[in-house]
Amino acid sequence: xxxxxxxxxxxxxxxxxxxxxxxxxxxxxxxxxxxxxxxxxxxxxxxxxxxxxxxxxxxxxxxxxxxxxxxxxxxxxxxxxxxxxxxxxxxxxxxxxxxxxxxxxxxxxxxxxxxxxxxxxxxxxxxxxxxxxxxxxxxxxxxxxxxxxxxxxxxxxxxxxxxxxxxxxxxxxxxxxxxxxxxxxxxxxxxxxxxxxxxxxxxxxxxxx
Amino acid sequence: xxxxxxxxxxxxxxxxxxxxxxxxxxxxxxxxxxxxxxxxxxxxxxxxxxxxxxxxxxxxxxxxxxxxxxxxxxxxxxxxxxxxxxxxxxxxxxxxxxxxxxxxxxxxxxxxxxxxxxxxxxxxxxxxxxxxxxxxxxxxxxxxxxxxxxxxxxxxxxxxxxxxxxxxxxxxxxxxxxxxxxxxxxxxxxxxxxxxxxxxxxxxxxxxxxxxxxxxxxxx
Ligand SMILES: Nc1ncnc2c1ncn2[C@@H]1O[C@H](COP(=O)(O)OP(=O)(O)OP(=O)(O)O)[C@@H](O)[C@H]1O
Ligand SMILES: [Mg+2]
Numbered sequence: 001x002x003x004x005x006x007x008x009x010x011x012x013x014x015x016x017x018x019x020x021x022x023x024x025x026x027x028x029x030x031x032x033x034x035x036x037x038x039x040x041x042x043x044x045x046x047x048x049x050x051x052x053x054x055x056x057x058x059x060x061x062x063x064x065x066x067x068x069x070x071x072x073x074x075x076x077x078x079x080x081x082x083x084x085x086x087x088x089x090x091x092x093x094x095x096x097x098x099x100x101x102x103x104x105x106x107x108x109x110x111x112x113x114x115x116x117x118x119x120x121x122x123x124x125x126x127x128x129x130x131x132x133x134x135x136x137x138x139x140x141x142x143x144x145x146x147x148x149x150x151x152x153x154x155x156x157x158x159x160x161x162x163x164x165x166x167x168x169x170x171x172x173x174x175x176x177x178x179x180x181x182x183x184x185x186x187x188x189x190x191x192x193x194x195x196x197x198x199x200x201x202x203x204x205x206x207x208x209x
Numbered sequence: 210x211x212x213x214x215x216x217x218x219x220x221x222x223x224x225x226x227x228x229x230x231x232x233x234x235x236x237x238x239x240x241x242x243x244x245x246x247x248x249x250x251x252x253x254x255x256x257x258x259x260x261x262x263x264x265x266x267x268x269x270x271x272x273x274x275x276x277x278x279x280x281x282x283x284x285x286x287x288x289x290x291x292x293x294x295x296x297x298x299x300x301x302x303x304x305x306x307x308x309x310x311x312x313x314x315x316x317x318x319x320x321x322x323x324x325x326x327x328x329x330x331x332x333x334x335x336x337x338x339x340x341x342x343x344x345x346x347x348x349x350x351x352x353x354x355x356x357x358x359x360x361x362x363x364x365x366x367x368x369x370x371x372x373x374x375x376x377x378x379x380x381x382x383x384x385x386x387x388x389x390x391x392x393x394x395x396x397x398x399x400x401x402x403x404x405x406x407x408x409x410x411x412x413x414x415x416x417x418x419x420x421x422x423x424x425x426x427x428x429x
Contacts, residue, residue: 055294056293056428057290057293057294057428058428059428077297077298078297080293080294080295080296080297083294085290085294087290089287089290090287090290090291090294091286091287091288091290091291092288092291093220093224093288093291094286095224095227095228096223096224096227100223104216104220104223105291105295107216107219107220108213108216108217108220108291108292108295108296108300109213109295109296110212110213110216110296148291
């Protein structure tokens with residue numbers, strides 16, 4: 001699906017305030033397919049907040065954020081179909097196994113074909129797919145979140161501290177996936193980690209805005 | 210949208226079967242309350258009016274105990290992001306509404322059977338009694354669902370639940386109690402037509418309002 005559609009993400013004067021406290025002001029960017037950007041800035045500068053706004057999980061206080069697919073604006077309600085999202089704020093269901101979590105997510109998305117097995121292999125969790133999430137280690141949970149984010153083959157991959165808790169092998173899984181996405185889609189990583197930053201071709205530094 | 214709603218509802222049932230968040234609290238409550246009624250009544254017979262009132266009081270507190278869990282538990286565990294990232298607001302509210310309604314029907318069926326067994330209640334018009342209870346149940350679960358959604362966003366969670374839902378539910382409860390009472394005494398359709406009409410229109414209004422309101426509260 002990625003090769004055909006032209007996708008464009010555009011932010012104009014994006015500003016977020018919590019109550020009256022301004023987190024960031026007038027963020028502008030335009031991303032088209034085959035681009036990647038790292039969102040950086042000190043702790044509390046609003047990286048996670050910005051990435052949540054892009055994922056349509058929060059709304060901005062002012063400014064415009066729009067997603068265009070083949071030149072047509074994508075309606076807010078269906079932006080979720082375009083987005084894959086990994087974040088420390090995301091929790092999958094503890095009472096289900098790794099495989100069940102992904103199958104349930106596909107069902108809720110209304111995706112008919114089920115590629116959870118291949119995604120589980122990709123993140124190295126296939127052997128442990130029948131274990132409850134409750135007993136997963138933190139690195140295994142992180143891997144499952146990554147599997148969840150790419151399950152539906154999204155156009156835009158949003159990663160907030162994607163390699164936290166991962167071992168070397170896990171980091172290379174993220175490297176491979178990130179490399180694949182920036183080749184023909186959009187990749188955005190919110191991070192302070194030098195390695196994660198190095199996966200992206202450009203940078204938005206929230207300290208400097 | 211409907212397929213996605215069903216998937217959400219199925220997920221909730223599987224989750225409920227594994228965790229028994231709602232069911233355990235509900236069963237305990239129902240058994241305790243009905244036993245207390247039994248012990249305090251002894252051999253005394255209650256009037257139809259009293260019976261109807263008691264049945265709906267049990268139903269109200271039992272459901273406000275159990276149903277508030279649905280949204281609150283997703284919000285507390287941080288899993289509501291899974292839903293937000295995988296579907297639209299209207300699929301979520303529809304899925305939760307179906308789940309809550311089915312759950313409320315099961316609970317209420319259980320409450321009423323138990324109540325009848327313990328108090329030896331005779332219902333003269335069983336068909337219309339069932340209809341009254343069913344319509345009341347439908348309205349109740351609709352109100353409980355949207356209030357649970359509102360509360361999951363508020364700070365104090367569970368304690369607010371009965372407080373907020375009671376005034377909203379009052380008109381529905383009054384209609385349910387009176388048609389339950391009348392059908393226990395054997396009333397016909399014409400005697401409770403007003404109540405039935407009230408319950409149906411109440412439920413339609415609540416469901417419509419829920420869809421509109423939920424779109425607004427679901428994203429932040
Ligand atoms: N719901 C909220 N209500 C009020 N303030 C909030 C809320 N969420 C975040 N904030 C504030 O917004 C600011 C930015 O938070 P955010 O999590 O986006 O930072 P971050 O750049 O991701 O930090 P880190 O590097 O620690 O991950 C912080 O000062 C935080 O306290
Ligand atoms: Mg952060």
